[in-house]
Amino acid sequence: MLSHKLPKTYQAEKIEDKIYQKWEKSGKFNPDNLNLPPQSPNFTMVLPPPNITDKLHMGHASMLAIEDLIIRFHRMRGYRTLWVPGTDHAAIATQNVVEKKLLQEKGLTRHDLGREKFLQEVWSFLNKTQKTILHQTRKMGASLDWSREAFTLDKQRQKAVAQMFVDMYQEGIIYQGERLVNWCPRCHSTLADDEIEYKPQKTFLYTFRYWKNFPIPIATTRPETKLGDIAVAVHPQDKRYKKYIGKIYKGNFCGNFLEIKIIADKKIDKNFGTGAVGVTPAHSTIDWELGEKHKLEIKKVINEKGEIHSFYKKFKHLSSQEARKKIIEELEQKGLLEKKEEIENNLSLCYRCGTSIEPLPSKQWFVSVDKPLKKLGGKSLKEKSIEMVQKNKIQFIPSRFRKRYFYWMENLHDWCISRQIWFGHRIPVWYHRKNKNKIYVNIHPPKDIQNWKQDPDVLDTWFSSGMWTFSTLGWPENFKNGKKLNDLKYFHPTQMLETGYEILTLWVSRMIMMSLFALQEIPFEKVYLHGMILDENGKKMSKSKGNGIDPLDMIKKYNTDAVRLSLLIGNTPGNDIRLSEDKIASFRNFTNKLWNIIKFSLLLINNDTEKIKKIDTTYYQLTLSDQWIIYEFKNLIQEVTKLLKIYNFSLAGEKLYNFTKHSLADWYLEIAKIERNKNVKKIILKNIEEDLLKLWHPFIPFITEYLWEIQKKKKLLMISNWPKNNKYDFLNKNNFLYSSLTFNKKNIYSKKEVEKNFNLIKEIIVNIRRIRKENNIPLGKKIDVFIQANIQDKKIISQETKIIKNLFTYVKEIKFIQKQPQNVKTIKQPITGKIILYVAIENALNTKEEIKRIEKELQSLIKFKNILNTKLANKDFIKKAPATIVKKEKEKLQEVTKKIKELKLYQKKLIQ
RNA sequence: GGACGAUUAGCUCAGCUGGUUAGAGCGCUUCUCUUACAAAGAAGAGGUCACUGGUUCGAAUCCAGUAUCGUCCACCA
Numbered sequence: 001m002l003s004h005k006l007p008k009t010y011q012a013e014k015i016e017d018k019i020y021q022k023w024e025k026s027g028k029f030n031p032d033n034l035n036l037p038p039q040s041p042n043f044t045m046v047l048p049p050p051n052i053t054d055k056l057h058m059g060h061a062s063m064l065a066i067e068d069l070i071i072r073f074h075r076m077r078g079y080r081t082l083w084v085p086g087t088d089h090a091a092i093a094t095q096n097v098v099e100k101k102l103l104q105e106k107g108l109t110r111h112d113l114g115r116e117k118f119l120q121e122v123w124s125f126l127n128k129t130q131k132t133i134l135h136q137t138r139k140m141g142a143s144l145d146w147s148r149e150a151f152t153l154d155k156q157r158q159k160a161v162a163q164m165f166v167d168m169y170q171e172g173i174i175y176q177g178e179r180l181v182n183w184c185p186r187c188h189s190t191l192a193d194d195e196i197e198y199k200p201q202k203t204f205l206y207t208f209r210y211w212k213n214f215p216i217p218i219a220t221t222r223p224e225t226k227l228g229d230i231a232v233a234v235h236p237q238d239k240r241y242k243k244y245i246g247k248i249y250k251g252n253f254c255g256n257f258l259e260i261k262i263i264a265d266k267k268i269d270k271n272f273g274t275g276a277v278g279v280t281p282a283h284s285t286i287d288w289e290l291g292e293k294h295k296l297e298i299k300k301v302i303n304e305k306g307e308i309h310s311f312y313k314k315f316k317h318l319s320s321q322e323a324r325k326k327i328i329e330e331l332e333q334k335g336l337l338e339k340k341e342e343i344e345n346n347l348s349l350c351y352r353c354g355t356s357i358e359p360l361p362s363k364q365w366f367v368s369v370d371k372p373l374k375k376l377g378g379k380s381l382k383e384k385s386i387e388m389v390q391k392n393k394i395q396f397i398p399s400r401f402r403k404r405y406f407y408w409m410e411n412l413h414d415w416c417i418s419r420q421i422w423f424g425h426r427i428p429v430w431y432h433r434k435n436k437n438k439i440y441v442n443i444h445p446p447k448d449i450q451n452w453k454q455d456p457d458v459l460d461t462w463f464s465s466g467m468w469t470f471s472t473l474g475w476p477e478n479f480k481n482g483k484k485l486n487d488l489k490y491f492h493p494t495q496m497l498e499t500g501y502e503i504l505t506l507w508v509s510r511m512i513m514m515s516l517f518a519l520q521e522i523p524f525e526k527v528y529l530h531g532m533i534l535d536e537n538g539k540k541m542s543k544s545k546g547n548g549i550d551p552l553d554m555i556k557k558y559n560t561d562a563v564r565l566s567l568l569i570g571n572t573p574g575n576d577i578r579l580s581e582d583k584i585a586s587f588r589n590f591t592n593k594l595w596n597i598i599k600f601s602l603l604l605i606n607n608d609t610e611k612i613k614k615i616d617t618t619y620y621q622l623t624l625s626d627q628w629i630i631y632e633f634k635n636l637i638q639e640v641t642k643l644l645k646i647y648n649f650s651l652a653g654e655k656l657y658n659f660t661k662h663s664l665a666d667w668y669l670e671i672a673k674i675e676r677n678k679n680v681k682k683i684i685l686k687n688i689e690e691d692l693l694k695l696w697h698p699f700i701p702f703i704t705e706y707l708w709e710i711q712k713k714k715k716l717l718m719i720s721n722w723p724k725n726n727k728y729d730f731l732n733k734n735n736f737l738y739s740s741l742t743f744n745k746k747n748i749y750s751k752k753e754v755e756k757n758f759n760l761i762k763e764i765i766v767n768i769r770r771i772r773k774e775n776n777i778p779l780g781k782k783i784d785v786f787i788q789a790n791i792q793d794k795k796i797i798s799q800e801t802k803i804i805k806n807l808f809t810y811v812k813e814i815k816f817i818q819k820q821p822q823n824v825k826t827i828k829q830p831i832t833g834k835i836i837l838y839v840a841i842e843n844a845l846n847t848k849e850e851i852k853r854i855e856k857e858l859q860s861l862i863k864f865k866n867i868l869n870t871k872l873a874n875k876d877f878i879k880k881a882p883a884t885i886v887k888k889e890k891e892k893l894q895e896v897t898k899k900i901k902e903l904k905l906y907q908k909k910l911i912q
Numbered sequence: 913g914g915a916c917g918a919u920u921a922g923c924u925c926a927g928c929u930g931g932u933u934a935g936a937g938c939g940c941u942u943c944u945c946u947u948a949c950a951a952a953g954a955a956g957a958g959g960u961c962a963c964u965g966g967u968u969c970g971a972a973u974c975c976a977g978u979a980u981c982g983u984c985c986a987c988c989a
Contacts, residue, residue, distance in 0.1 A: 009951065198987075205989085220989060233989090269988080277989050286989065346987060400916070404984080407915065411985090502984075532983085570925050570937080575917080576982080578924060582938060589951040590937095600948035646928080654926070654936065669948080766955085773943065773955050808946075808954060864933045871931095876969035885931055885970095896933095 006602075006710070010595035012559030016702045020138055023705075028719050030145045031080045043079035044494040045071060046469050047144060048507070049152060051090035052126045053097045056136040058533040058579060059500065061551035062571070064140040065564040066530055066649065067498045071143055072698035073644050076722040082491050084472045085137065085144035087130050089153035091424035091461040098122045098423075115422050122423050136552060141560055141701045143718065148487075150472045152464045153425065160471040161464045162428045162443040164518060169441045173368040173381070173517075178298070179416055180288045183360040184350040185306030190420045191350060196357060198346045207274055207339035208331050210258060211251040215244050217338055219273025221345065222283075223331070224323040227256055227312050228299035231279040233290055236264035238275055254330050255314045263294050282361050298361055306358055320358075365418040365427060365457070369513070375520055381513040382412055388512060388522050397528045397647055398574040401504055408505040415510075417460045424458030431455070466510035469494050469523040479519065494524045501529040501574055528647055531576040533567075554584050561700035562588035568699055569653040590657065591703050594696070597665050598707045601689045604672060605682045622737075622747055623675055624800060626684055627730075628758040629668040631751050632659060633688050634728035640695050641722070653699055660692065667762070674806045680737075687736045691723035757796045761803060763831045768809040771827050771839040774853070775846070782812035786821050786838035793835055828906040833898025847910055854907045861900050868893040 027033040045067060050060055067083065075081040095110075098121055102108050110118040130151070137144065150157060168174040182191040207219045216232055234241040244262040251258060260278075267286070268277055281291030282300045291298060300309055308315040308323045315323045331337040348357040369382040376384045386409050388394050389402060396402050418427060430445065430452035432438035440446045445454070467475070470492055478488035493515070499507065508527060515523035535549070554563045565587040571577045636659045643652035672681050697704040697717055708717035726732045730748055749757065768785060777783060785804070787797060794816055797804070805811040815821075817838075820828070825845060826838040868889055871877055878886055 006948090008949070218989090222989085267988095273989065279989095284989075285987090345989090348987085404916065408985085505984085534982095572926080575925095580924070580938090583924070585951080586938060589949095592951050593949065596949035596952085598948090603948070643928090648928075650926070651928085658936080665948085666953085670953095770955060776943095779944070779946085808944095860933070867933065871970080874969060878969080880969045881931075888931090892933095 006595075006599045008596075010559070010592045010703060012561070012591070012702065013556070015706050016139075016141075016555075016560055019702050019705050019709075020141065022709075023143065023716065023718055024138075024146065026716055026718075028075075028716065029083070029143050030147050031082045034075075034080065034719065036078065036080055040078055040080045042082070042491060042495065043071075043074040044082045044084070044491040045496050045498065046084045046472055046494060047086060047142075048497075048499045048503075049086040049088035049150075049465065049468065050133055050137075051093055052087050052129045052133065053090055053093045054129070055132050056140075056551060058549055058551055058567075060136075061140055061563060062530060062533050062567040062577075063498065063500070064137060064142045065567045066528070066571075068140070068142045068564075068701070069568060069644075069649055069698040070496065070498065070528075070647075072701060072718065073722070075143070075719060076694065076697065078721070080490070082148070083142070083144045084148050084150065085134075085142075085146060086150035086152070086468070086472060087133060088465055089126070089151065089424065089461065091419060091458060092421055093461075094122060094126065095421050095423040098125050101125070110422065118422055139552065139555055139560065141564070143701070148472065152461070152468070152471075156474075157464060157467075157471050158425060159443065160467055160475055161425045161459065163476045164463075164467060164514070165428050165459070166441055166443055168367060168517065171373065171375075171517075173371050173373065174417075175366055175368060176363060177366055177414075178361045179364050179366070180282075180285055180359045181362050181364070182348065183304065183358045183362075184353065184355055185304065185358050186353050186355040187350060188304065190362070191357065197349045197351045197354075199349055200344055201347045202342055202344055203347075205273060205339075205341050205343045206328065206331075206337065207341075208337045210253040210260065210278075210336075212334075212336070214249060214251060214260070216241055216262070216276045217274045218276045218278040219339075220278055221343070222320070222324070223327045224308065224315070224320045225280045225283045225301050226253065226278050226327075227308070227315070228280045228282055228301035229253075229258060229260060229278040230281065230291070230296045230299060231261045231263050231294065233263050233265050233268050233277045233279050234275060235268040235270045236266060238268075238270050241276060254327055256312060261296075263290070263296075265290055265293070283359055285359055288359075288361075300361065302358055302360065304360065364416050365429075365455075367415040367417055367513075369412050369414055373517070376516060381516060382409060384516050385409055385509065385512045388516070393522050394512065394524065395526050397526060401501060401527075401529055401574065404501075404504060405509065409509060412509075415460075417463050418455075418457040419460055420457055422458065424461065425464055427455040427457050427459060429455040462506060462510045463514075465507060466514040467518070469497075469511060469515060470518060475518060484519070488519075492519065493522050496526045496528060497524040498528040498530065500532065502532065504529060529574050531571070531574055534576050534578045535580075549579060549581065554581070558584050558588035559591060559702070561591050561703050565590065565653065565699060568649050569657070570650055572650055573647065590661070591700060593661060593665065594700075594703060595707070597660065597669065598689060598693070600669060601685045602711070604678070605686050605689075607678075620680060621677055622680060623671075623677060624749075624754065624757055624761070624796070625668060625671045625675065625803070626677070626680060627749060627754045629663065629688065630684065630728050630730075631754055632663050633691070634725045637691065637695065637723050637725040637728070641725075644698070649699075656692075656695055656699070660696075664688070664692075670807055671803055674803055683737060687727070691727075693717060694720060694723050760793065760796065760831065760835065761800050764797070764804055764835075764837060765807050765809055767829050767831065767837055768804070768811060768839055771829065771841075772810070774849075775827065775841050775843065777841065777843075779810060781842075782810050783842075784824070784840040785809075785811050785814050786817045786824075786826065786840070787814060788817050788819065788836040788838070790834055797835075828902070830899045830902040833895045833902075836902055851907065851910050854903055854910070858900065858903055858907070861896055861903070865893065865896045865900060868896065 023029065047067065048063065050056065071081055071083045099110055102110070102113070102121060113121065165174060182196055184191055203221050205219055205221055206223055207217050208223070209217050210226070210229070216234070218232060220226060234245065236245070241262070245264045246262060248259060248261045263279070267290070268275065279287045279290050279296065280301065281287045281296055281298045283302060290296070301312065302320060303309050306319060308318050308320070310316040315326060318326065328337065349355065350357055370380045372378045372380050379387070386406065389396075389405055396405065428441060428443055430440040432440070433451055433453055440452060446452045464471070470488060473487040473492050475488055478485040484492065497508065497511070511523045515521060551563055562584050566579060566584045567577070569587075636655060639655050640652045643655065672685070675681065693704045693708055694717065701718065705717045727736050729735060764787070772783070789797060797814075798816070801814050804814060820826070821838060824840050825842070826840050827845070827850065829837045829839070831837050871889055872893060
């Protein structure tokens with residue numbers, strides 16, 4: 001397409017899908033097709049697999065934008081770059097969604113359907129959602145290697161998970177044991193911690209003694225569980241009870257014989273209740289811990305139906321409420337109840353039915369985190385995982401999350417991996433139907449299957465996602481006799497994991513342990529943690545609140561690149577980000593700006609109408625603005641590369657934005673319309689524009705690839721090389737200009753001079769524009785400008801008169817003068833101490849306004865001068881601050897003093 | 913209750929290891945269809961960087977405390 005035929009605005013909807021198809025068809029998302037030299041470094045990342053429960057939300061979009069940026073940046077820098085896609089079966093979450101759906105649509109529970117039919121329902125549900133998610137992922141522009149796509153519950157991963165379980169079992173770190181679970185007596189199922197809702201409620205705290213001579217009164221909100229008490233715990237330093245510690249008391253509590261040991265534990269709060277707790281290990285999490293610590297017997301009081309066990313004859317089959325009432329009555333009768341007070345506490349409820357949860361002990365499978373392992377040099381999973389982070393083998397970005405990681409790991413208990421649901425990885429354990437002690441653990445079912453019964457439970461979803469970095473790379477097939485093969489050899493450990501900080505503990509820590517166990521190596525070198533996406537009011541976006549912005553809607557309304565930018569700029573690692581539609585819209589406007597910048601550059605580059613016949617040296621000169629933009633751009637490459645290397649995407653994006661919009665468009669392109677060295681401009685623009693598209697590509701891949709494509713480039717932008725800043729170095733022989741034309745070296749300034757001189761021209765122009773505006777000089781009206789300057793500056797300014805006259809200033813003539821012009825009405829404006837600008841006006845000067853303005857400027861200058869004066873008057877500053885800074889401050893003072901002097905003269909004259 | 917973070921222009925946020933008279937985007941005011949872009953350009957207004965101390969020649973930046981908000985963990989007998 002010819003550049004002048006490009007539409008006025010960027011129309012993304014027509015091109016995005018085509019561009020993505022082109023990328024995908026090229027096969028270059030797959031590192032095997034990149035044709036890299038063998039010694040190229042690797043860069044691997046796994047996509048945190050989204051749950052298949054729902055479509056993508058802004059959080060996913062943010063994750064995809066960040067990760068794709070990292071991936072594209074590395075790919076362009078010549079890394080063997082692999083980004084592995086996939087989805088997560090999310091056992092509990094998915095089962096819940098399908099169960100709810102089933103109930104709503106057909107009025108059925110999973111028990112009505114039975115295990116097999118229910119699982120069929122789940123699979124047909126996930127086949128749909130999975131497709132949607134993968135489609136949406138492509139819409140975001142994610143350059144994932146689809147040939148390696150995985151699902152945490154596909155055949156390959158099922159094999160891996162089963163193998164892992166068997167390996168761990170044989171190693172002796174998977175074991176079966178009792179644990180308290182959150183049991184819903186109504187739903188008849190266990191609940192995960194995040195399925196519990198807490199509700200503040202008022203309840204009674206009862207204070208009583210078990211029997212008359214019992215030495216310590218205890219306080220409880222659940223007297224009925226006291227039937228199972230085995231101990232009373234007090235604080236070791238509690239003076240009231242110290243003397244009883246270690247003693248055992250026997251007696252009758254409401255018709256039951258109890259044997260109560262007095263134990264001491266620091267966890268007990270001396271000031272709560274009586275400072276003494278009756279310990280019921282079977283029905284309270286804290287008591288369970290105390291029970292484990294002090295090796296107490298577990299006596300069950302409440303059964304799975306939420307009723308008192310038949311063992312307690314007086315209360316058998318009563319609900320806990322009824323039993324509580326009866327016990328309190330009995331205590332009152334016997335005069336044992338000492339106090340009854342109303343307190344507020346948190347009640348745990350089942351999120352589904354609102355029934356209050358009963359903690360019950362039950363048999364579960366565990367992974368031991370404390371057992372020393374030979375393969376880890378005698379260290380446990382916990383110790384080794386902590387060590388890897390301590391030794392900086394794994395680094396967190398931002399680093400403060402180390403603390404959270406350590407805190408979590410150090411307090412880690414054995415990991416309960418069995419879940420009483422149907423959807424997920426079935427535990428590869430079979431029990432013999434006749435011989436209950438016979439157990440079969442294998443990745444394959446036993447041959448005489450009719451004699452065996454498989455464990456009904458499935459594995460915690462984190463068990464399979466914890467293996468994600470290596471299960472996606474062909475483990476266990478690719479791991480033979482302790483040696484890594486194929487993909488596993490090339491791509492593991494991965495270089496980076498990018499994920500939300502909220503699953504640092506749940507997922508990241510597990511991945512580290514699983515990888516250490518399976519491969520004796522870390523899963524990733526760096527962990528970049530992004531924040532959450534909040535709505536305009538700072539609330540977490542969620543479906544139930546209805547405050548979410550759908551990324552697909554935004555892509556349709558604006559464009560993908562705009563959505564990506566809004567998620568990348570102004571977003572720093574570990575911090576939450578508020579997103580509003582306005583932000584996306586403003587970045588859509590920017591993509592349009594970029595579109596027009598390239599369109600215009602192409603117009604200038606391809607414009608052959610001005611063929612130069614005569615050899616005129618000015619056509620080949622590098623002007624001040626040329627040198628300025630080259631220095632700016634060189635600097636930009638350097639800075640952006642550096643910032644991206646340290647994962648500061650936001651700042652890198654901002655720098656790119658400022659250069660593109662403000663340096664390039666506002667100044668250089670406007671000047672390019674004016675200056676006559678078109679051949680030089682063409683070369684500069686061509687190079688800068690090409691490399692600018694490269695720098696932008698990881699942020700906004702679609703528009704950049706398209707603008708690349710219309711220039712009929714052979715290679716995809718996606719796989720072209722990252723720009724090098726020495727290409728823009730004047731002293732470097734590889735400088736892009738040397739090969740194209742010869743230029744007069746006399747005109748080349750140092751970077752410092754270029755900056756200083758260009759800023760001077762800018763200042764003059766901006767001040768002329770301002771003065772015109774403030775004095776209501778109509779645009780058509782051309783005016784005279786007078787400049788008072790020394791010889792050096794005069795030379796610079798006179799070289800640039802063309803620009804000063806034509807860049808939205810409407811200047812007729814620039815005249816150099818020695819002192820303030822007489823006979824002409826002018827506005828005076830010192831640009832620096834030495835350069836003074838006079839702008840001629842015809843209308844009567846609004847003296848009052850002008851005096852006011854001068855006064856204001858003077859005030860700020862004087863304020864500045866005072867700051868400098870006090871600084872320089874400080875002897876310690878002169879003595880202790882670096883010489884360069886002292887020198888700088890002195891120069892500043894000189895400058896500002898001169899400016900003040902000039903302004904004061906002007907002010908004096910005006911007042912006269 | 914414990915841990916961690918945030919507090920900078922009306923709004924959303926940048927400001928790396930201390931040295932700018934404190935920055936951007938949006939919004940606001942004024943002017944302009946100037947042949948890349950009105951989804952634009954030009955000019956401008958707007959901040960004692962939450963508060964109180966400390967370290968330092970020098971603090972938005974480092975340290976301590978206070979207040980408010982947020983997140984995670986534990987949920988208290």
